[in-house]
Amino acid sequence: HAKAHSRGRAQVFDAAMHREVLDRLELETELRAAIGSGALEVHYQPVVDLDSGHLRGFEALVRWPHPTRGLLSPEAFIPLAEDTGLIVPLDRWTLRTAAHEAATWPALPGRTAPALGVNLTAAQMHLPGLVAEVRGVLGSSGLAPERLTLELTENVLMNDRNTTLDTMRTLRELGVGLALDDFGTGYSSLSYLRQFPISDLKVDRSFIADLDGGHTGTALVRAVSELGQALGLTSVAEGIETPEQFAQVRALGFTLAQGFYISPPLEAAAARALAQQAGPLVVMEPPPTVETK
Numbered sequence: 466h467a468k469a470h471s472r473g474r475a476q477v478f479d480a481a482m483h484r485e486v487l488d489r490l491e492l493e494t495e496l497r498a499a500i501g502s503g504a505l506e507v508h509y510q511p512v513v514d515l516d517s518g519h520l521r522g523f524e525a526l527v528r529w530p531h532p533t534r535g536l537l538s539p540e541a542f543i544p545l546a547e548d549t550g551l552i553v554p555l556d557r558w559t560l561r562t563a564a565h566e567a568a569t570w571p572a573l574p575g576r577t578a579p580a581l582g583v584n585l586t587a588a589q590m591h592l593p594g595l596v597a598e599v600r601g602v603l604g605s606s607g608l609a610p611e612r613l614t615l616e617l618t619e620n621v622l623m624n625d626r627n628t629t630l631d632t633m634r635t636l637r638e639l640g641v642g643l644a645l646d647d648f649g650t651g652y653s654s655l656s657y658l659r660q661f662p663i664s665d666l667k668v669d670r671s672f673i674a675d676l677d678g679g680h681t682g683t684a685l686v687r688a689v690s691e692l693g694q695a696l697g698l699t700s701v702a703e704g705i706e707t708p709e710q711f712a713q714v715r716a717l718g719f720t721l722a723q724g725f726y727i728s729p730p731l732e733a734a735a736a737r738a739l740a741q742q743a744g745p746l747v748v749m750e751p752p753p754t755v756e757t758k
């Protein structure tokens with residue numbers, strides 16, 4: 466009897482697993498088709514200059530308007546794309562689409578045209594064609610290389626060190642920026658920061674969320690800002706959700722900020738409209754003072 470019972474459970478388990486595999490296969494097929502037919506969308510989240518409150522640029526964030534599952538966020542399909550290799554055409558499509566869009570953003574009087582941040586999966590960095598791809602996209606879109614920053618996570622620095630270093634140097638020589646994204650959540654060390662030609666540090670939003678938690682949280686975020694200053698890097702605080710967090714990262718000396726408090730990611734048309742506006746995105750409070758709780 467016991468045996469029959471456990472076999473029954475195994476069959477239920479098999480059926481669930483079977484469904485999950487089919488589900489993934491279906492999603493993979495649909496994602497492949499979506500990439501091929503241009504059915505994905507790129508949204509653009511504003512990044513603000515903490516000195517002036519003016520728009521500094523946008524980060525390109527991919528979205529998948531799925532016919533039955535709704536608007537899917539990258540977390541719902543990037544892991545699948547990474548496992549199946551679809552991430553290569555996906556990232557290529559996002560870079561190309563975003564660069565052509567960014568080329569339409571104007572330079573307002575007395576200012577440089579908005580910058581563009583594009584995320585790249587670590588694996589992309591190790592593809593031999595990456596530099597040619599970036600060069601090609603800059604050429605066809607007309608986007609000035611200085612306006613583009615590629616966002617990489619710390620794990621990119623761990624593998625295939627020499628090739629990565631070569632690729633990064635070539636991209637920097639082109640004029641393209643390189644940001645270390647989600648900084649603080651990976652395994653990079655201080656020596657990596659010195660060795661690799663990084664231009665921007667984007668502190669992970671989990672650290673920003675910890676700013677509300679008191680002294681330790683503030684000390685860590687301050688340390689990232691000081692690290693950026695010491696190494697001559699642009700420091701970016703992401704995941705700013707409240708006016709308090711905004712005032713704090715400003716007081717701690719961050720260069721740029723991004724988050725729902727400033728704006729959520731916008732559709733291309735709304736981002737383009739924002740790029741035409743001359744006024745500050747955030748009205749600045751009087752001189753900042755460092756808050757230590």
Ligand code: C2E
Nearest residue numbers: 526527538539540556559584585586704705706724725726
């Ligand atoms: P990320 O590069 O760190 O992007 C920031 C994420 O935080 C975005 O989520 C953004 O919508 C979200 N966010 C922005 N402000 C706030 C805030 O104030 N509070 C909170 N809680 N969240 C905020 P999203 O768009 O879901 O993207 C998630 C991740 O997916 C990105 O993290 C990036 O690593 C990856 N990703 C997005 N687009 C692409 C792409 O085209 N290619 C690759 N390889 N990865 C991408």
Ligand code: MG
Nearest residue numbers: 524584616646
């Ligand atoms: Mg990013």
Ligand code: MG
Nearest residue numbers: 646647667703
């Ligand atoms: Mg990030």
Ligand code: MG
Nearest residue numbers: 646647669670
């Ligand atoms: Mg992130």
